[in-house]
Amino acid sequence: MAKVHEITVWARGVLQDKEGRDVINIFAKAAQAEGKHAQAFDNYEDLPDRVLVTVRKYVRLSDEEITHKYVYTNDKPEVVVICEATIVKGIDVLRGMEPGGTLIINTNRSIDDMLKLLPNANLLATIATVDADAITGVRTVDFSGSEGGVDTTGIGKGIAAPIVGAVAKVTGLIKKESLAKIVSDVSGMERGYNEVKIKHFKPAVAELVGAAAGSKTKR
Amino acid sequence: MSKEDNMAKALPGYGTIDVPKDRVVPFGAVTPAPVGTQKLFQTSNWRVVRPVKDEEKCTRCLQCYLACPDACWVYKEEDDTLEWVGDFCKGCQVCIAQCTVDGALVAAPELDFEGGVVRLEKPF
Numbered sequence: 001m002a003k004v005h006e007i008t009v010w011a012r013g014v015l016q017d018k019e020g021r022d023v024i025n026i027f028a029k030a031a032q033a034e035g036k037h038a039q040a041f042d043n044y045e046d047l048p049d050r051v052l053v054t055v056r057k058y059v060r061l062s063d064e065e066i067t068h069k070y071v072y073t074n075d076k077p078e079v080v081v082i083c084e085a086t087i088v089k090g091i092d093v094l095r096g097m098e099p100g101g102t103l104i105i106n107t108n109r110s111i112d113d114m115l116k117l118l119p120n121a122n123l124l125a126t127i128a129t130v131d132a133d134a135i136t137g138v139r140t141v142d143f144s145g146s147e148g149g150v151d152t153t154g155i156g157k158g159i160a161a162p163i164v165g166a167v168a169k170v171t172g173l174i175k176k177e178s179l180a181k182i183v184s185d186v187s188g189m190e191r192g193y194n195e196v197k198i199k200h201f202k203p204a205v206a207e208l209v210g211a212a213a214g215s216k217t218k219r
Numbered sequence: 220m221s222k223e224d225n226m227a228k229a230l231p232g233y234g235t236i237d238v239p240k241d242r243v244v245p246f247g248a249v250t251p252a253p254v255g256t257q258k259l260f261q262t263s264n265w266r267v268v269r270p271v272k273d274e275e276k277c278t279r280c281l282q283c284y285l286a287c288p289d290a291c292w293v294y295k296e297e298d299d300t301l302e303w304v305g306d307f308c309k310g311c312q313v314c315i316a317q318c319t320v321d322g323a324l325v326a327a328p329e330l331d332f333e334g335g336v337v338r339l340e341k342p343f
């Protein structure tokens with residue numbers, strides 16, 4: 001099986017439930033439009049109908065058919081997206097991530113401020129911030145499209161648009177043009193793509209040693 | 220016969236099921252208050268803002284203490300102070316809305332503080 005890219009999105013219950021779900025649905029639809037295979041799930045195990053409670057949304061992309069069906073949670077997220085920055089204080093958002101992962105946060109605070117709140121930031125190869133709330137100022141509060149229901153409100157009208165733009169730029173997993181065909185707020189998406197702040201880390205010594213050992217055993 | 224038993228007798232269907240004496244449960248129940256006792260009910264990670272009190276302005280009217288749904292304001296009579304129990308405060312701001320003095324209790328972004336939130340492994 002080809003590599004499956006796992007993206008986990010964290011949002012706040014009710015207030016960001018729709019926006020978080022939009023992020024995964026936009027990504028999955030754009031990936032499918034590019035001929036990739038995609039799965040998107042939201043709200044399994046979590047409490048989306050309680051205001052401010054943390055909720056997760058999951059999307060997986062792959063070049064081949066994804067065979068681990070019926071597993072909703074992403075156990076080893078490669079990319080973690082945080083729709084509301086305070087979540088990093090209250091949850092171990094990098095849990096399960098293997099070294100070399102990516103974290104993208106919707107915040108107007110600096111990357112260094114965010115790093116101070118992450119006890120396991122050494123897992124990251126990339127961290128990025130995007131001020132999605134300043135870009136659109138819109139948060140769609142709606143349960144449309146949840147639990148497999150039909151989405152009647154349209155996707156990517158609020159903060160989800162700049163967030164997906166930022167994620168596309170940082171990860172390179174999806175083309176901006178594919179997103180533009182799906183999101184309602186195309187200019188918001190483009191501003192997220194252009195305005196995201198990115199910081200890359202050099203791989204830690206331990207990783208380099210690991211990689212060298214790996215290549216030796218492969219021969 | 221206790222008051223509860225009399226109330227039960229007034230209900231339709233009373234006595235139609237033969238419940239063994241040791242399985243009978245009285246009406247109502249006592250559950251411990253959330254603060255300090257229900258370790259699994261730590262809701263601090265719901266918080267985006269936290270209530271911050273201005274000691275100078277606060278008149279100890281105790282409206283915040285009465286209003287908090289999670290009993291996060293604990294009044295210490297000995298020294299006339301109110302202690303905030305941050306591990307259980309979910310940032311609902313009801314206390315701020317009920318405060319009787321302008322500016323005595325205000326919302327501050329949680330990100331302005333380094334700690335104070337119980338970091339959970341999984342969503343609540």
Ligand code: SF4
Nearest residue numbers: 287308309311312314
């Ligand atoms: S914000 Fe809500 S939970 Fe926190 S102390 Fe005030 S009333 Fe209680």
Ligand code: SF4
Nearest residue numbers: 277278280281283318
């Ligand atoms: S409601 Fe306001 S003034 Fe009254 S005790 Fe609480 S903080 Fe002080």
